[in-house]
Amino acid sequence: MSITLNNVRKDYDSETEVLKDISVNVETGEFFVIVGPSGCGKSTLLRMIAGLTPITAGEVKIDDTVVNDLPPKARKLTMVFQNYALFPFLSVWDNVAFGLKARKLATDDINARVKEALKMVNLTDLAKRKPRELSGGQRQRVALARAVASDAKICLMDEPLSNLDAQLRIKMRQEIYALQRKLGLTLIYVTHDQVEAMTMADHIMVLNDRHVQQIGTPSEIYQNPRNDFVAKFFGTPQINILPATRSEENSHMVNVSSDLQIVLDEEAPAENLQIGIRPDDMKVQLAEGVDANAVVKNTEFLGDQTIVYATLNSGNDIHVVVPGKADFRNYEPIKVTADSNLMFFDATGKRIDISKEAYVHA
Numbered sequence: 001m002s003i004t005l006n007n008v009r010k011d012y013d014s015e016t017e018v019l020k021d022i023s024v025n026v027e028t029g030e031f032f033v034i035v036g037p038s039g040c041g042k043s044t045l046l047r048m049i050a051g052l053t054p055i056t057a058g059e060v061k062i063d064d065t066v067v068n069d070l071p072p073k074a075r076k077l078t079m080v081f082q083n084y085a086l087f088p089f090l091s092v093w094d095n096v097a098f099g100l101k102a103r104k105l106a107t108d109d110i111n112a113r114v115k116e117a118l119k120m121v122n123l124t125d126l127a128k129r130k131p132r133e134l135s136g137g138q139r140q141r142v143a144l145a146r147a148v149a150s151d152a153k154i155c156l157m158d159e160p161l162s163n164l165d166a167q168l169r170i171k172m173r174q175e176i177y178a179l180q181r182k183l184g185l186t187l188i189y190v191t192h193d194q195v196e197a198m199t200m201a202d203h204i205m206v207l208n209d210r211h212v213q214q215i216g217t218p219s220e221i222y223q224n225p226r227n228d229f230v231a232k233f234f235g236t237p238q239i240n241i242l243p244a245t246r247s248e249e250n251s252h253m254v255n256v257s258s259d260l261q262i263v264l265d266e267e268a269p270a271e272n273l274q275i276g277i278r279p280d281d282m283k284v285q286l287a288e289g290v291d292a293n294a295v296v297k298n299t300e301f302l303g304d305q306t307i308v309y310a311t312l313n314s315g316n317d318i319h320v321v322v323p324g325k326a327d328f329r330n331y332e333p334i335k336v337t338a339d340s341n342l343m344f345f346d347a348t349g350k351r352i353d354i355s356k357e358a359y360v361h362a
């Protein structure tokens with residue numbers, strides 16, 4: 001089942017416009033991730049799709065049916081929340097069976113579904129336990145089993161892994177992904193974690209400041225961000241964004257933070273620019289005298305790579321990822337260069353299209 005939003009808006013009251021002009025089409029069987037910083041309206045959007053929060057304007061469709069006025073139950077979808085919403089006084093089995101009993105399904109049918117769902121999430125042996133007798137990951141699995149047993153073709157998940165430790169999150173991430181694929185679910189998954197978004201999504205929607213910033217595949221979002229917000233949201237460590245201006249002597253030359261020069265095939269825009277450079281697209285080497293354009297602040301050795309934090313002569317801070325171990329000492333002068341994958345943004349942060357072949361490092 002597919003989900004379509006057309007110009008959806010949400011005002012909680014006349015003062016708080018939370019979401020504006022949200023339009024998207026989520027295809028049947030797609031793993032669709034909504035990401036954005038805290039408070040940007042992710043949960044609100046999910047709750048509007050579920051029918052738990054009314055929309056102020058626009059249209060929500062499931063397949064070809066407008067569901068704006070349908071109550072949650074009639075939308076035939078399931079939700080998995082951050083806090084799992086398990087009943088503490090019911091066993092694992094009864095927690096999973098609860099929704100099916102409420103729908104008055106035949107007992108044999110309920111038993112068969114609960115059994116299958118618990119098997120799928122590896123909880124068969126713990127069916128009699130109460131939620132308090134389970135670990136966080138096991139509770140999470142009960143919530144997933146409930147979604148599986150419901151047989152709904154659409155599942156909405158709101159930060160389902162945020163209560164788990166890092167290792168368990170990785171494991172559950174893989175389990176949710178496998179379940180989604182196996183059941184052919186249309187899954188809308190809310191998170192503020194860019195790694196979850198990148199690793200699981202078919203498509204990602206980036207929300208910020210009331211608007212959709214970008215919708216795309218993980219690689220489109222990473223390699224072709226539409227603005228500096230999206231560029232900064234994805235990638236660890238974060239992309240470097242440096243101020244840049246066209247050289248007065250040569251209209252093809254751009255001075256980046258007055259420490260690096262880039263020569264373009266085409267004429268550079270005259271306006272103020274910002275240049276985005278991913279930390280692994282920069283190079284550093286020891287340098288002396290006029291060759292040096294930066295000073296090392298400190299380094300972090302992470303085993304397979306080293307992050308070099310440095311300050312350019314102009315005063316802007318940068319960080320560069322160097323493979324393996326980099327032996328720079330603090331305060332050592334270095335030369336920083338960058339000659340590939342540069343991204344150009346205007347002063348408002350909007351991406352400017354300058355072709356990849358169009359620049360060489362001078």
Ligand SMILES: Nc1ncnc2c1ncn2[C@@H]1O[C@H](COP(=O)(O)OP(=O)(O)OP(=O)(O)O)[C@@H](O)[C@H]1O
Pocket residue numbers: 012013016018036037038039040041042043044045192
């Ligand atoms: N019932 C409500 N009444 C008024 N304002 C609300 C209500 N619920 C949420 N908001 C506001 O709407 C905005 C979006 O909230 P929402 O919970 O959707 O954000 P979120 O992106 O899910 O955040 P987080 O990642 O922190 O959970 C916030 O500014 C919040 O304060």
